[in-house]
Amino acid sequence: MxxxxxxxxxxxxxxxxxxxxxxxxxxxxxxxxxxxxxxxxxxxxxxxxxxxxxxxxxxxxxxxxxxxxxxxxxxxxxxxxxxxxxxxxxKERPFIPLDDADYDALWSEPNELELLEELEAANSRKERLQRLIAQLPPRQQEALKLRFIENLDYNQIGQVLEMNQQSAKNLVFRAVEKLRGWILFVTLLFSIFF
CATH class of the missing domain: 1.10.1740.10 (RNA polymerase sigma factor, region 2, helix turn helix motif)
Incomplete structure (x- = not known):
């Protein structure tokens, strides 16, 4: 059933x-x-x-x-x-909303050295991927979690994030593409130096 x-x-x-x-x-x-x-x-x-x-x-x-x-x-x-x-x-309870956090830290791309340091600290492939995902902007992280962990479709993701279906698709696509780029970069870097 x-x-x-x-x-x-x-x-x-x-x-x-x-x-x-x-x-x-x-x-x-x-x-x-x-x-x-x-x-x-x-x-x-x-x-x-x-x-x-x-x-x-x-x-x-x-x-x-x-x-x-x-x-x-x-x-x-x-x-x-x-x-x-x-x-x-x-503002009923103490909190630090992600929207009010330091924008430079949230939205800036991590540099190569920061990525390598994060990945060297990670012991497993899963942990490495989690650390890369943590480098994404919060909105992209949220979209990835809704799509791949909670298995929502793009229409549902759009409704949860208060955007249209196409914007939800674009958000997930950009996050996946960014991760692919980082993974490719790190793989090449590790093959050169290690």
Whole structure:
């Protein structure tokens, strides 16, 4: 059976007040929501977890008025992003939003020496890739995570990031191309010197 169909049935059970279905939805999506929330802002784990729990509290309270989403994970990630951005806009809690961070540090390209230092410190191929991804601008990092970790399509990514589908595709494409360039550069450099 299709995962989305199973999730929709679970969602409908939760809407009718089934606490076990609600718990199951929480268990299936809390890790992805936490991961995504931590990628959005430089905030404490407690802040992100509070936002995740706020989303689940709100959907429980409003369950009878909610529609059944076509993709539950997409719905929950979007609700989490909305909640985080709402709280940050109201400045209710201590935080350092990525948008207010030092732009030069965020948007400048790392130089070759910085890339090599990062990669030498990484022990595994996976860790090296994670360190390269961390060098991307925050918006590109977020788009990559939504596409390749959360498996959202470009239309859903565009909606979460509040942009059109083509802009979402372009954002992911630019991030992938930048990573390819860096990986090629580093591979050539390692083959010359090591």
């Amino acid at each position: 299709n995962i989305n169909v199973d999730e929709q049935e679970l969602w409908r059970a939760f809407q009718s007040g089934d606490e076990a279905a609600y718990t199951q939805l929480y268990q299936q999506h809390v890790r992805a929501m936490y991961r995504y929330g931590m990628s959005l802002v430089a905030a404490s784990e407690a802040f992100v977890l509070d936002c995740v729990h706020d989303v689940f509290t709100e959907i429980w309270v409003k369950r009878t008025r909610l529609t059944t989403p076509a993709n539950v994970r997409y719905y929950l990630l979007r609700a989490l992003r909305t909640r985080i951005m709402h709280l940050l806009a109201r």
